[in-house]
Amino acid sequence: MxxxxxxxxxxxxxxxxxxxxxxxxxxxxxxxFYRINTRRLPLYECAGCHYQASLTVGTIMEGSGTTLQKWFTAIFLVSRPSTGISAVQLKETIKVTYKTAWLMLQKIRHAMSESDASNALSGIVQVHDACYGRPYNITHQTHPEEHLLLVGTTLNDQKEPTYIKMKLLTQAPKERRIYPAEKMSFASRWIEENSKVEFITERLKPRKLKIGYPIFKKANAWLNDTFHGIGVRHLQAYLDEFCFRLNQTLDQKPIFQGLIQLCLSSQRITYKVLKEKGKRVRYAHMIGMPW
Ligand SMILES: [Zn+2]
Incomplete structure (x- = not known):
């Protein structure tokens, strides 16, 4: 501040x-350039061709009516290690409507998801299963509010995680089994070729073998404590947010500066696109189709 x-x-x-x-x-x-100050934010007009460049074009803030100070505050609050912030808390803190607060956070999360998509797991990699929502239900059928995911970690020589991803399965299974096609799709999407990959996806394998499990437990607790649980529509974005902060920390990079840079270099996404994407995931999940 x-x-x-x-x-x-x-x-x-x-x-x-x-x-x-x-x-x-x-x-x-x-x-x-000439600086034009007639609008809320300055424009920079090229002295050669008279093109008017805006500061927020090409950032997540493009087209937003919210002040830069509120944006920067939101980005700061999201970057606090292990806590983040909910839309309800953000709305109170920076005095905007709930919808604005929600959309700002989703745009910030979208930038974090994009950043994750450009970083693959590589070298020594372990991937294991985990289950978000109602994990203590012991029946074989999955509960509608329970989501299987794969947790992938890049490990150093001491077998400590140096980068982590948590990705929902691309299709909701009827049983609690991770199908080979899901493992293949995870590997081809998120792991560099020629990596040494170990999959542990049998549910009954001891949890102590699953190196990312304690981290997943933290993500799980964060989702429940800060947001009182998240439905499938936007769950992936929240998992990406959790992993972004953690990966910055594992890499010993400052979270706030990293996130500001990311938000300034990410394309904006609109409310409509976010809503439609959420609906598509929810529907596919309901009818058991891939999304
Ligand atoms: Zn020019």
Missing amino acids: DQFQSEEACADHLFHSKWPNGFICPKCSHRH
């Missing part, structure tokens, strides 16, 4: 991260 105490300070930060070596016109690469 000290660093970003005014709208001007936030705009400055955006300017320097967008053009670290000074303004360059995105159309003609000219370096001189």
Whole structure:
């Protein structure tokens, strides 16, 4: 909050991260500009071709009517290790509507999911099963609010995790079994070729063999404590958020700076697209089709 105490300070930060070596016109690469201050956020007009560049184009904030200060505060609150923030808490803290708070958080999560999608597991990798929601139900059938997932970890020579992913199965199974097709799809999507991969997906295998299990338990507790549980529509985005913070920490990178950079280099996603995606997942889940 000290660093970003005014709208001007936030705009400055955006300017320097967008053009670290000074303004360059995105159309003609000219370096001189006029600053236009007639709108809420300044525009930068190229002195060569008169193209008007906006600070938020090409960031998750593009098209948003919310102030930069509120955005930066939200990003800061999401980056607090192991806690994050719910839409209800964010709404109270930065004084926006629930819908705005929810959408801001989903946009931030979307940036984290995109970042995860560009990082594969590699080297020594272990993948094991886990179950979110009602994990203590002992029958063989799955409960509608229970979601199987695969937890993949890159391990160092001491068998400690250095990168982790938690991905929902792409299809809701009727039984609590992970089918070979799911393992193959996980491997081809998330693991680099030529990695040394061990799968432990039998439910009854001792949990102590499943290296990512304690981390999954933490994610599980976080989802339940902070959000009182999450339905399947957006569950993947929350898992990606949890893993993003953890992976930044494992990599000894500062979470806030990493997340700001990510939010400034990710394309925005709209409310409509997010809602439709959630609906599609929910429907596919209901009828047992892949999504
Ligand atoms: Zn230009």
